[in-house]
Amino acid sequence: MVRILHAGDFHLDSAFGALTPEQSRQRRMESRRSPERLVDWANDHGVQLLLLAGDLFDGGDLCGDTAPLLAQALAQFRGQAVIAPGNHDPYTPESPYARTPWSDNVHIFTEDRMQTFSFPELGCAVHGAAFTAPECPADRVLSGFRAPEDGLIHIGLLHGDVTGSDSRYRPLRTADIAASALDYLALGHVHAAALSAAGDVPYGYCGCPEGRGFDELGDKGFLTGQVERGHAELRFVPFARRRYRIVQADVTDGDPLTALERTLPHDTESDIYRIRLTGTPEEPPRLPPLQEALAERFFALQLRDETSVRREVWDRCGEDTLRGLFLEELRRRYDAAPDDGARRRIEQAARFGAAAMDNREV
Structure with missing residues (x-):
């Protein structure tokens, strides 16, 4: 049995362009601290194997110390770490993966075919591949792969797209997963955590540790648990410093601020909210005063006026219609x-x- 932590899709140095410049700067700094926080959690909980499923960097245009900060964090991990580069951070001779010095406990897949790292002290082997270009639409990297029957725990680590249709981002067929004989397949690319199975092979998407926009709502984090031969038991751990949330408030009757305060939960201070104002008020809501009254209750707030001003109901009374x-x-x-x-x-x-x-x- 090996204790794992499965994470990925950090997208370090994302722009966070929908926020103010100061908020964006703070979010980038918080995002860059995610690996350090993750390693602290892993060490505190006895994790032996850290599986990082790609897109750790948002692209090649990084701040000078972003990759070294990741390397420093992973050097503090007491176990072994394995990285499968993704479509946003493919392995190339110019990539941060190739140009950054890594500690001996960090192992990075460098080819677009299946490679293996063996860890006899953990009784396991990790099989995986890297993106070596931003797209690999014809890549069937699992086709024909089958883990050996050698008494070890066999884990797969890939960045890819489990889909029944074509994909530009390493399409993975469930039939190939089922035939792989892996004890667990750790995946990245989809930013929502999910656990599933193909035949007898369990696989999971870890999601992302931090949401970056209103298309990544709610709790974000990673998967952790135990893998043994023929069985994996994993759970989702919420880990995000801040959550993106969308709520709707009907402002048809009375004061809009009162309606909003009645709708909102209490624990909003750390999070990023979009509030959709709906209903049919007598007058359209004035957003600047509402924004000013509510701003301190959130890390960031967007107000969207989706109301329809109430029509005078009797306006067309008596028409010959x-x-x-x-x-x-x-x-x-x-x-x-x-x-x-x-x-x-x-x-x-x-x-x-x-x-x-x-x-x-x-």
Whole structure:
């Protein structure tokens, strides 16, 4: 049995372009500390094998100390670390992987065919391949591969796309995974953590340790657990310093700020929020005062006005149209209604009827 931590898709030195310059700078610094935090967690929890499934760097245009910082962090890991470069950080003679000095416990796949690192002290072997270019659409790297029956635990490590269709990013067929006889296949490329199986072979995407935009919502982190011959038991560990979240607030009635405060959770200070204002208010919400009132409750906040200003329901009453006749009849009932409750119900009926004629929601 070997205790593993499976992570990847750090995308170090991402731009975080949707944030302010200061927020972007802070997020880049936090992102660059992710490997150090990850190694600390791994050492504290007795991890023996660190599997890094590619796209550790966002591209070749890195700050000068980004790759050395990663190397320093991995040098502090008490076990063995294996890296499979991905499509954003392919292994080339000019890549950070080739030009950075790495400690003896760091092992990097360098070819676009299956290679093997054996760790007799752990009773396991890790098989994998690197991207050597930004795309490899015809790469069937697992086709024909089968782990040997030699008593070791056999783990695969790849950056690729498990898909039933073509992909530019190392398409992997479930039939090839099932035939590989691996005890676990650790994958990178998809930024949402997921565990699955192909035949008797368990495989997983670790997701990414930090979200970078509103297409990467909620908790982000890594997979960890134990792998033995014929069995893998893994769990997801939330690890992100900040989460991206989208919430919706109906501001139809009353003060928009009150509606927002009623909608929002309490633990928002560290996170990055997009709030979608919806409903049919009498007036469009004024975003700058709302932004100013709420800004300190978040690391970053975006407000989106998706409201439809309420139309005066009786505007077309009396027109020589089906709508006009419909509204005229309801207005007659509205004027004769005995109380405010009855008038509200009739007005609501008028709005629903007009919306149905326009084929829109109220």
